[in-house]
Amino acid sequence: KDINTNYVVLDDLNSGYIAAEHILKSGMKKTAIISADLDISSAEERLIGIDNCYKEKGNHAYFTLYMLSNLEGEHSTVMQKIANGGYDSAICFNDVLALELLSYLNTDIKIVSFDNIRSRFAMPYKFSSVTSSKTKMSQKAFDILMASISGDDKIKQVVLPTRISD
Numbered sequence: 001k002d003i004n005t006n007y008v009v010l011d012d013l014n015s016g017y018i019a020a021e022h023i024l025k026s027g028m029k030k031t032a033i034i035s036a037d038l039d040i041s042s043a044e045e046r047l048i049g050i051d052n053c054y055k056e057k058g059n060h061a062y063f064t065l066y067m068l069s070n071l072e073g074e075h076s077t078v079m080q081k082i083a084n085g086g087y088d089s090a091i092c093f094n095d096v097l098a099l100e101l102l103s104y105l106n107t108d109i110k111i112v113s114f115d116n117i118r119s120r121f122a123m124p125y126k127f128s129s130v131t132s133s134k135t136k137m138s139q140k141a142f143d144i145l146m147a148s149i150s151g152d153d154k155i156k157q158v159v160l161p162t163r164i165s166d
Helices: 012-025 041-057 074-083 095-102 134-149
Strands: 007-010 030-035 062-067 089-092 110-114 128-131 157-160 163-165
Touching: 007 012, 007 134, 012 041, 012 089, 012 110, 012 128, 012 163, 030 041, 030 074, 041 062, 062 074, 074 095, 089 095, 095 110, 134 157
Parallel strands: 007 157, 030 062, 030 089, 089 110, 110 128
Antiparallel strands: 128 163
């Protein structure tokens, strides 16, 4: 976010924190974190937020980080490790990974993911997702674009708050 350009982004640091807090408030003790490569700023910031929450509130809880790349077969291997690893919870980089993890599980675990794509689709799966107002994000981006088209060259950087959706 330390770039000199217009943007509208989510507060990924807080997103990671509230995802971990939601897991911990549910009494979970062994969490798998499924993350994208930390070269992606949102993945890095979410992980920092998760780590901060576990340091502040984790007590006897802990997490294991699983990093995903695009290597063939890697997703399947990671999902099987988590499914057979005795985890009681997972935090997934996005809803698609949460859905993929659910396909490997034989038992219920608490899952929190990011993006809340399921808000627009009827899905039979239950998991929590960190979200923000998609309407507000679109409107802010539109406003910045229109201001730029109108000749306003002032840089506008918007960081939107997030919340948990169950």
